[in-house]
Amino acid sequence: MIVARNLTKTYGDKPAVDGITFTVEPGRVTGFLGPNGAGKSTTMRMILGLDRPTAGSVTVNGHRYSDCAAPLREVGALLEARALHPGRSARDHLRWLAASNGVPRARVDEVLGLVGLDGVADKRVGTFSLGMGQRLGIAVALLGDPPVVVLDEPVNGLDPEGIRWVRNLARELAGQGRTVFISSHLMSEMALTADHLVVVGRGRILADCSMAEFIAEHASSYVRIASPQRGEVADLLRRQGLDVTAYGQELRVQGLDAAAIGELVGKSGLLLHELTLVRSSLEDAFMTLTADSVEYSASSAAATTTAGIPA
Numbered sequence: 001m002i003v004a005r006n007l008t009k010t011y012g013d014k015p016a017v018d019g020i021t022f023t024v025e026p027g028r029v030t031g032f033l034g035p036n037g038a039g040k041s042t043t044m045r046m047i048l049g050l051d052r053p054t055a056g057s058v059t060v061n062g063h064r065y066s067d068c069a070a071p072l073r074e075v076g077a078l079l080e081a082r083a084l085h086p087g088r089s090a091r092d093h094l095r096w097l098a099a100s101n102g103v104p105r106a107r108v109d110e111v112l113g114l115v116g117l118d119g120v121a122d123k124r125v126g127t128f129s130l131g132m133g134q135r136l137g138i139a140v141a142l143l144g145d146p147p148v149v150v151l152d153e154p155v156n157g158l159d160p161e162g163i164r165w166v167r168n169l170a171r172e173l174a175g176q177g178r179t180v181f182i183s184s185h186l187m188s189e190m191a192l193t194a195d196h197l198v199v200v201g202r203g204r205i206l207a208d209c210s211m212a213e214f215i216a217e218h219a220s221s222y223v224r225i226a227s228p229q230r231g232e233v234a235d236l237l238r239r240q241g242l243d244v245t246a247y248g249q250e251l252r253v254q255g256l257d258a259a260a261i262g263e264l265v266g267k268s269g270l271l272l273h274e275l276t277l278v279r280s281s282l283e284d285a286f287m288t289l290t291a292d293s294v295e296y297s298a299s300s301a302a303a304t305t306t307a308g309i310p311a
């Protein structure tokens, strides 16, 4: 498991990570979500001993990464910027890492097969596409068969098949009881992959909860109604204590499900032309939650954070 306590990293006078405390438990996929510049990579770099915390601490299975005797066998990691020797083949790269970390040579072919690179294992890494490079990075992460896996934006550069593969792999690794910590700035991707979420913005924790709790708390829904007797329908529903907002030609109603609203209106003899349950997407919920934390945003992006959800 990974435990961060009051973890802080300051560059100059700017906190990149601002006193965050969280735990990444084994046996489940924990998504680490936040907009660009939220502090995800800096946190992951501190987990892996590549950056030293300004204050606080982070441990992996009870000790600091720098105190690991065989790091590759304790924590497997894919970080965004990966230094690869372009003239070396994928197989040689993995063999070199295996030899220097006490990993059996046979494991190299195993991980090449696992990530689907066995057919190109002897090609020079410099000729690899972004997606192939990501797969090789994941092979490196899995080389030491580690109980803890940290992946920074693993689906970057992958095609839809590759994205699905990473998703399944993450779930499989968690199913084997490993600790899996994956960063992303895409809520929609995490919704399909993670059991638990740690959401950060401007170096601070905005949410630390199960995926189900996040959905229940942040994804709002309403019932959309179209009626030739819009005014009367709105009056009727308001008299029932429901929250009704007129939106152009439609009404948006919160506080009761679509079936019950249909029955109420039906009993009154008023006409309905449409009665639809509309759920805001998790992406909307995530953008609303992190809207104040976005470092660089286009004005159109800011508009989408509030569009479609009545206050």
Ligand SMILES: Nc1ncnc2c1ncn2[C@@H]1O[C@H](COP(=O)(O)OP(=O)(O)OP(=O)(O)O)[C@@H](O)[C@H]1O
Residues within 6 Å of the ligand: 011, 015, 016, 017, 034, 035, 036, 037, 038, 039, 040, 041, 042, 043, 185
């Ligand atoms: N070496 C550094 N020197 C100065 N500032 C840095 C350094 N590394 C990161 N930062 C700043 O710290 C903040 C957090 O950056 P970080 O890369 O951790 O965010 P992130 O959530 O991983 O974002 P992204 O999704 O864009 O990778 C940003 O404001 C960034 O500009």
